[in-house]
Amino acid sequence: MELAKRLAALAAYVPAGGIAADIGTDHAYLPIFLIEAGISEKVIATDLNPGPLESAKRAVEKRHLEDHVDLRLGDGLKTLLPGEAEVLVLAGMGGNTIKEILAAGPGVLKSVNRLVMQPMADAGDLRIWLAGNGWKIIGEKLVDEDGRLYQIVVAEPGRELFDDKLCLELGPRLIEGRDPLLNAYLGKIIEQYERALSGMASGKNNAAREKAGLLKNKLERIRKVVGRCL
Template identity: 30%
Template sequence: MDLSRRLNMIMSNIDKCTCLADIGTDHGYVVVEALHNNLCRMAIATDINKGPLEKARKNLMFEGLAERSSCRLGGGFEPLKIGEANAAVIAGMGGNLTRDIIKHDFAKVKKMDYLVLQPAQNPEVLREYLYSHSFEILDENVCLDDGKYYECFKVKYNKEHNNKDKKFEEIDYEVSPVLLNKKDSTFKDYLLDKIERYKSIMTYIKDDTDAANARKEQLQEKIRMIEEKVNSYEG
């Protein structure tokens, strides 16, 4: 199966596990690939919508993987029992929704060996939640796929692990300290793209109201801080 860059990034973060849950499976490509590559013995594909779930079911049957998989209708981790899956993927949703899915079924999440999370928007919202709720960050990645940047988190809940002694600034949730430390060229391009997008937004703020000026100041400060991160980037 010819996967997109963002799906390949997800696959590269999946370690061997007994049962993988793909939350919001869409067409089921992740579970098909994981089963074919023996990354899991069993897989559970869930989706809140019947259409995508039926497509996933058909793809799994076509690939001869029906006996090693289960397709279940429902939102988030709701279709799973506690301890049934020991790893999970949540991709294609916003950072806010991904966070809320984790919060809603935290008892199930705590039992898992790891989660692979790839928010489609607002990764900073998810990062702030993960950094402040005893999640151990195993890895973070970024890729450019079809003109859009995607961030990926590999994490596990660890009650012994907390960041209370670390002081995070607001910019650390938007500009990943983990990715910055990697000095990856794609991440540098991602930061430069962020700067250009914020500059573009500023051009649309024409009003001279207090609210508009406050928004412009906020954007200017974000641009300044991201530029500092870029300037400190070696290579």
């Protein structure tokens, strides 16, 4: 199976050998690729909803990979026993959903040595949670697929040395590593803040003015970080 850019970039962070679990697998493209490429011998593929799991089942059966992809229906890490998977992939869900899934499964997380994540939104909240819960962000990557920028965040047990919330929000390893798409990514963030600010410009009451002030302050800090980075 050939993967689109986003899933291929995720697969590149799954180490060869060991058992990986793809939480929220949907179509099971990633587990199928990991098996067919010889990266994994066995992948646990889970989904909360019967519909996506059914489509995963069809894709797995079509390729006769039933002995290699273990399909499970259920919520987050509740489908796993501690020690069953060393690598977890959580992709295509909101950053806060990923955070909640991780926070709800401390027993399973104890035996996990890598998290490969691709939050669709709220990546900052996820990074802040990771840094505060014994995970070090060891790699980050931006992927442009069909004109949309996706963030990949990879974490391993350890201490994240960056405790600056704004850097964590933006992506410390993206910044340090000067990701090739960093310029476009930071430009988009600044644009979002500017748009939100201009929408608030007409706010006349104190609360609106206060909110606009906070946003303006944050935008200035982002511009400073960006200035330091680029």
